[in-house]
Amino acid sequence: IAYYGVSQGAVLGPVMLAVETRVRTGVLAIGGLVPIELPRYFDIALYAPRVKAPVLMVNGSEDALAPLRACQEPMYDLLRRGNPQTTRKLYPGGHGVLEGLFGEQIRDEVLAWLDEQLGPPPVAPLNGAALRRE
Numbered sequence: 001i002a003y004y005g006v007s008q009g010a011v012l013g014p015v016m017l018a019v020e021t022r023v024r025t026g027v028l029a030i031g032g033l034v035p036i037e038l039p040r041y042f043d044i045a046l047y048a049p050r051v052k053a054p055v056l057m058v059n060g061s062e063d064a065l066a067p068l069r070a071c072q073e074p075m076y077d078l079l080r081r082g083n084p085q086t087t088r089k090l091y092p093g094g095h096g097v098l099e100g101l102f103g104e105q106i107r108d109e110v111l112a113w114l115d116e117q118l119g120p121p122p123v124a125p126l127n128g129a130a131l132r133r134e
Contacts, residue, residue, distance in 0.1 A: 032071030048078035054085035060097035
């Protein structure tokens with residue numbers, strides 16, 4: 001199982017990744033450690049270092065909602081404490097970088113990450129032989 005969170009899902013993703021041990025990898029797209037009011041027991045900074053699964057962070061370098069130095073880098077540093085395999089990919093653009101000029105490149109990057117972490121998905125035969133009962 002992989003976790004894929006975009007924007008708010010990427011901000012809150014470390015909670016899911018830290019507590020659910022069946023999740024083998026995560027992709028956090030256009031998120032970071034943003035200053036939002038949450039109860040102390042739900043503080044993202046407490047969960048992020050406890051994430052043991054490798055994570056791919058994908059961000060826009062000019063994101064106004066999750067700025068590079070204030071939000072993205074602190075999240076990345078905390079995630080790497082739990083798993084040094086955590087990787088970050090920065091693309092030119094802001095919070096809508098997934099729909100921008102690099103959308104296809106980002107999609108390919110995410111799929112390559114998932115293939116690397118989970119293995120490529122099985123390919124079903126085109127003739128439907130696997131579906132027939134003998």
